[in-house]
Amino acid sequence: MNTLSYGLLSLLSHAADSGYDLMLKIQPFWPAKHSQIYPLLAQLESGGYVQHKLVVQTDKPDKKIYSITDKGLNALRNWLTLPTDEPVTRDELVLKIFCMEQGDTADILHMLETRLAYYQDQLQWLQSKKETYAQLNPSPSLGIILLMQKGEFSVKADLEWTQWAMRQVIAHEKEPNPD
Amino acid sequence: MNTLSYGLLSLLSHAADSGYDLMLKIQPFWPAKHSQIYPLLAQLESGGYVQHKLVVQTDKPDKKIYSITDKGLNALRNWLTLPTDEPVTRDELVLKIFCMEQGDTADILHMLETRLAYYQDQLQWLQSKKETYAQLNPSPSLGIILLMQKGEFSVKADLEWTQWAMRQVIAHEKEPNPD
DNA sequence: AACACCATGTAATCAGTTACATGATTAT
DNA sequence: ATAATCATGTAACTGATTACATGGTGTT
Incomplete structure (x- = not known):
């Protein structure tokens, strides 16, 4: 469980979402490409922190809508009590x-x-x-x-x-x- | 030549310095560990951008003092004219x-x-x-x-x-x- | 006695980017 | 026609951190 994983759980604590949209929404806070997001979501799912259901679309590609589980919410709440890393800026x-x-x-x-x-x-x-x-x-x-x-x-x-x-x-x- | 390499050349354009001190001085601007700095300096030297002389010390460990070469200065000046990456903050x-x-x-x-x-x-x-x-x-x-x-x-x-x-x-x- | 500082280096691992791969729909 | 958007995934690579390794000096 790295910081980006918690970031995804953080977004999912507001609403269920697709990997694609999570990727777009997390950009301003923690830049990450889809190639990093998709494997992480699969990993979070195999750990029981999230689950997905397939949404079939006709005009657009099918998508996986991920939602946070109780285990995910508990992990998130525990993370909030842990010491917070200092911010890193590279310019x-x-x-x-x-x-x-x-x-x-x-x-x-x-x-x-x-x-x-x-x-x-x-x-x-x-x-x-x-x-x-x-x-x-x-x-x-x-x-x-x-x-x-x-x-x-x-x-x-x-x-x-x-x-x-x-x-x-x-x-x-x-x-x-x-x- | 990545951004950290140019950062090291940038510091060296002010004064010659050891890898250890470069590591300390670059922290506020571009965090990096010594394990990343030392190999990069060796790489910059093999490319002819910097050179070092060994300074023997009795009370403290010997050190390598790196200085920027003309090729290094030229590379630095050219870098200044190139498009600048947007800042990245992760918090x-x-x-x-x-x-x-x-x-x-x-x-x-x-x-x-x-x-x-x-x-x-x-x-x-x-x-x-x-x-x-x-x-x-x-x-x-x-x-x-x-x-x-x-x-x-x-x-x-x-x-x-x-x-x-x-x-x-x-x-x-x-x-x-x-x- | 234990820890921090100075000083360098390598090895293993994790994090992040770029490239490869597919394919339909919509806008210019 | 060409490009952008939606949507997912893997492979290869670069960038960055952690751990391993050494050893003397000075501080608590």
Whole structure:
């Protein structure tokens, strides 16, 4: 039972779902490809944590709808009481910033512009999600609300930093030697 | 040449260093164990991107001091012009928050308290680093300043969120059914 | 006496990505 | 026509962690 397995159980504690949809839904929280999800679900099923029923479709491929079992719910509840791993972030941009004096200002600015656009997309996605949830009945769980807010806090800080960093880079270019 | 390899070259573009110290210094930006660093350095050396000289020590074990070559610097400069991968964050806490209704409020609060302490430690580390750099001569490069600021922006947002989330959880507990 | 730090390396395993494989439906 | 979406799966590979291995110095 690794973290991704618990992540799948966590999603399934809200609603039964197919492997395909679980793969799409877990992306923002724990990126994983279908080639990792499908074997894990089979493993969780052989361990008795989930079960599936085949749903035959005519217009689309048949699918397996997985649901969490009592054993799965108990495992999930126990996991909540265990110590939580520290977050891990890996960002190539950070490594590039570290040696940015080796490159041209134009390249660095281009990199930051691309990242700015990425964060803006993220923020827009979060805010559209927020609207969707606001109109939803029943209203979303506290957990969902906390996660949306966490994303918004993070992305807004990242956005602010990127804009600040771009100004610094431009200022640094204009005044390379302050005599 | 993977991202960690470029990360090592990035550190070495500032100063020559041992594998052991590179391992320690890269932790905040790209977590990696010594068992991953040492073989990569050997690989970078066989590719001509770095070279090492043995430094014999009496009180401590001998060490290899690696320095970047011209080929390494060129590779680094070219890397700066290439498209940058999007950042990847994996946080077990996020997956736990998603299914928090399955657990006790006390367990969730304990989890958030632990995370709060972690972010506070991070912030303190960043601010002590900042002081160290402020007294340093020569003053740190623009890259270093940008990274310190990025860390501070992120951690402060995370801290704010954690405190806000704890208040939400407490409020939710007191008023579970708002009739 | 037991543990942490310095310093390097390899072996085994686990986690994650890319590629291979299939095939119908719908949109551009 | 070409590509994207839905839907599942396996195989090969790369990336990352844990464990094995050694050994002196300094700290509690």
